[in-house]
Amino acid sequence: MHIILLHNRDHELLQDDPGREAREDVVRVAAALSEALTRGDTVAEPLAVEGDRLDFVDTLRRRQPDLVVNLCESLAADSRGEMAVPCLLDALGMAYTGSSALSLGLALHKPKAKEVLSARGVSTPAFRVVERLEDALAVDLPWPLIVKPAREDASVGVTGDSVVYERAALVRACEAVLRNFHQPALVEQFIPGREIYVPLLGNQPRRALPLTEIHFGRTFEARPNIVSYSAKWEEGSDEYRDTPAGPCQVDAALEARCVQVALEAFAALDCQDYGRVDLRVSPEGVPYVIDINPNCDLHPSAGFARAAAAAGMDYPALAARLVEVASERAHGHPSHRRKGPGAPRRADSKDRNLLAAGG
Known part of the structure; x- marks a missing residue:
């Protein structure tokens, strides 16, 4: 089995990157998974997405892996580019691990995710979105509150000053998000x-x-x-x-x-x-x-x-299980099962990605 571990390598792209450590960690994850998965007739090789270059698309098309392990969390040091990668993999018809572009985009857009959760009756803290500094003056939630960037993950932008107890501190925290991250601030009731x-x-x-x-x-x-x-x-x-x-x-x-x-x-x-x-x-x-x-x-x-x-699953076993779960969803059977004419297939599940034609 040929696996490509697709990951972002953009932690050195920006001189002042408030998420540098989180982005650098992805490189280490790719190396660890490559070592865990490469055994027997399985070869797992890392492939870096460098900045905003999309050379990896041609590389994937040429190599035609059985599965892509999608570890990309940003493009060009911008977390909002995370959802572009599964879109490209879908367009290539390649099976990949993890969630779709829609899910990644929703999860990263925290206000939209919270709207969906609220509509589905899932408990989440009450919130407001501050797009301009004057919006902070109209926030009407009970104190204390917590302020964070609306479209980041990995605790990027969360500091000791993010929890606020009065209006002036709220304005300062929102101003820091607007200035440093060039995106709205999410203000939530602190639980x-x-x-x-x-x-x-x-x-x-x-x-x-x-x-x-x-x-x-x-x-x-x-x-x-x-x-x-x-x-x-x-x-x-x-x-x-x-x-x-x-x-x-x-x-x-x-x-x-x-x-x-x-x-x-x-x-x-x-x-x-x-x-x-x-x-x-x-x-x-x-x-x-x-x-x-x-x-x-x-x-x-x-x-x-x-x-x-x-739960009794060491790291190589976890890596293998991630591959199996994605392969079963994408192809209708686990990766270790025989493929080709006459191979038994499981019935399509509601989780199957119908755009993944590889294999």
Whole structure:
């Protein structure tokens, strides 16, 4: 089997890139998955998308891989380019891992995602969108609030000053987003409580891997418990040190509520194959969706792989399972099954990508 690991390599493109560490991490993920998948008659090779160049389209057309593992999270250091990659793969008729362009675009456009969740009855914090600084003066949500870029992921743009308690601080936080990211600011009601992540794997059936919780340490005793960009990516910072992710200890009823909300959120955005839903659980035990990550971090040390390990799946097994899930959705049968004339096929599922003609 020939697999191409498509990933962005644009972390050095901009001199002042507020998401540089997150973009650089994708290169390491591609290398780790290549090592995990290359064995026996399977060859998995990384292919970088350099900046805004689309040379990779001709490369893919020439090499005709059996499957593309889509790790691209941006184009030209712009997260909004993430959804363009599955569009191009669909046009090429190639099978790929992960969610479609529609799902990736919705998940990244946080206000639209929240509108869909609300329409489907999935609990998510109340919100407003600030497109101009004067819009911040009209925000009428109960305090405290949290401010973040409307179209970024990986905690990009989230700092210790993102949680605000009064109008002047709200205006400053919105101004920082508008100035630094050139996009609207999403203002949400801040939900105090626990931060719990639900990793999801598969389509039919879709299962939740063991839940993960962020354990906030001493640094956060006198500040809001949030996972900022520093906490997620800057290894030398106090915030990084004091936000370890670990097993989530909850009673069966709360665990079931968290999993159900995550499954409903994933389905609402038509996500597929794998991903992670981030929740804030209020002191009353209500899970609120604060983010949906259909293209979540697959590094061996990241939360998704650790959750898989807790379920008895080591990293090579997880990598193989991701390939199998995508192959079954795209081709109607798992990758390890015989293909060609006379090969048995499973019935098409509702999750099958009909545009993927490869194989």
